[in-house]
Amino acid sequence: MGWIVKDLGRFLFGKDPAVHPRTRLGRSLPLIGAVAGLLCGLLAYEYFLGNVSGPGRSDWLLLIIASGLVAAPIALVATRPLLAWRIAFLAAILTTLRIHLQAGTPWPWQPVQVLSYPLILAVVAIRHRRGVVIWTGVSAFLLVTLYVLPPNIPGLLLLVLAILVVGDQIRRRREVQHALAEEEERSELAQARRAVAEERNRIARELHDVVAHHMSLIAVRAETAVYRIEGVPAAVAEELQAIAGTSREALAEMRRLLGVLRDDSGPLTEPQPTLDDLAGLVREARQAGVQVKFSPLPGIPVPPGVGLAAFRIVQEALSNARRHAAGAPVTITIRRHGSDLVVLVRNEPTGVASGPVPPAQDKAQGKAQGKGHGLLGMRERATAVGGTLLAGPAADGAYEVVATLPLNGDA
Numbered sequence: 138m139g140w141i142v143k144d145l146g147r148f149l150f151g152k153d154p155a156v157h158p159r160t161r162l163g164r165s166l167p168l169i170g171a172v173a174g175l176l177c178g179l180l181a182y183e184y185f186l187g188n189v190s191g192p193g194r195s196d197w198l199l200l201i202i203a204s205g206l207v208a209a210p211i212a213l214v215a216t217r218p219l220l221a222w223r224i225a226f227l228a229a230i231l232t233t234l235r236i237h238l239q240a241g242t243p244w245p246w247q248p249v250q251v252l253s254y255p256l257i258l259a260v261v262a263i264r265h266r267r268g269v270v271i272w273t274g275v276s277a278f279l280l281v282t283l284y285v286l287p288p289n290i291p292g293l294l295l296l297v298l299a300i301l302v303v304g305d306q307i308r309r310r311r312e313v314q315h316a317l318a319e320e321e322e323r324s325e326l327a328q329a330r331r332a333v334a335e336e337r338n339r340i341a342r343e344l345h346d347v348v349a350h351h352m353s354l355i356a357v358r359a360e361t362a363v364y365r366i367e368g369v370p371a372a373v374a375e376e377l378q379a380i381a382g383t384s385r386e387a388l389a390e391m392r393r394l395l396g397v398l399r400d401d402s403g404p405l406t407e408p409q410p411t412l413d414d415l416a417g418l419v420r421e422a423r424q425a426g427v428q429v430k431f432s433p434l435p436g437i438p439v440p441p442g443v444g445l446a447a448f449r450i451v452q453e454a455l456s457n458a459r460r461h462a463a464g465a466p467v468t469i470t471i472r473r474h475g476s477d478l479v480v481l482v483r484n485e486p487t488g489v490a491s492g493p494v495p496p497a498q499d500k501a502q503g504k505a506q507g508k509g510h511g512l513l514g515m516r517e518r519a520t521a522v523g524g525t526l527l528a529g530p531a532a533d534g535a536y537e538v539v540a541t542l543p544l545n546g547d548a
Contacts, residue, residue: 144271147269156216166216170211177211181250182204189237199235203228203232203236206228207232207250210253210257218261218264218265221260225250225253228250233246244285245285254277255296258277258300258301260304262307263304267305329513336518352387357381363377410448411439411444411448412444412447418448422459427467428467429466430466431469432468432469432470432472437473439544442522443522443544446521449514450482450540451482454467454538455469455482457484462536465485467483468481468482476543477541479539479542480539512526512528519542523543524540525541526538526541
């Protein structure tokens, strides 16, 4: 029973929920309501003057107050529907008790009231919880039962019930849609975070293996230098031993820090791909039916980490091309631009000849930020070696992925 009393308190004294309109029309509703309320107030006053009998006709102050009470709910219904119904309820009682309409009038209230009450009830049912809506229906049933002629009562009660039920269902539908949208947004955010975390884990494992190889070489070469090179001074030998010790300490520390990022999929036992392995990747794509034009980088040394990042970016871009633009030709261009390695994967529109993008466009293309997890992974790859990645549609309808990777960032 406590919830009944609580809902009654909300019906009598509760506030209407705040409204935050997103459109210009929604923001204009209070002004539109005020204008409509003013016009309805004038219409109500004119109706009272023409249809009121007895001494109430000459009481102009009473007619003005009654007309204001009739018009106020119309001005408030867009923003304060529950308050509008409270005023409308009082106006319905006042106009029937203090103002006597002429005989033969079909309703105990004037047309402005009869037309506005269903609208107010509908907005209350849409904006408020079911408990408040039930008490609103009870008050409406009370008005109909007390003041409407008996032959009209059943039809009006069914009309009021239908309005409240439909409004309540609209409110529930909107709440469910809002909850689903929030859940979908949370799911997409969690999925994106999980994809980024997984990609970072893979990057950490692969870079660990690449850097660990070089650090091990530094340690071994420093330790064996005194045996491979004759006549090494004692001071130099001591310094080489210190370099070897520091290298092994750095290697152990790096393995300790990056080891927490490894998953339980087991250590990688096969060699990591490099830029030279792109030819095999392109060959596999061609065998799968993709039209690929490949412009490899001429014999320029590329650090292993940068080569690995370039390979993974091209691999993901080819996968995206097969998924989202099957049958469209793909152009892969690898070139050096200053101290950077530029990787361009251009997914040509069907029927358009492929060709590399001029150098001036490399920095300008790809302003659009993709939302797919593949693009997130590619950006993580580029960022991990100090580079950048841009992806987006080109002016001619093609789709381009441009990665700029510093060649001196992984040495």
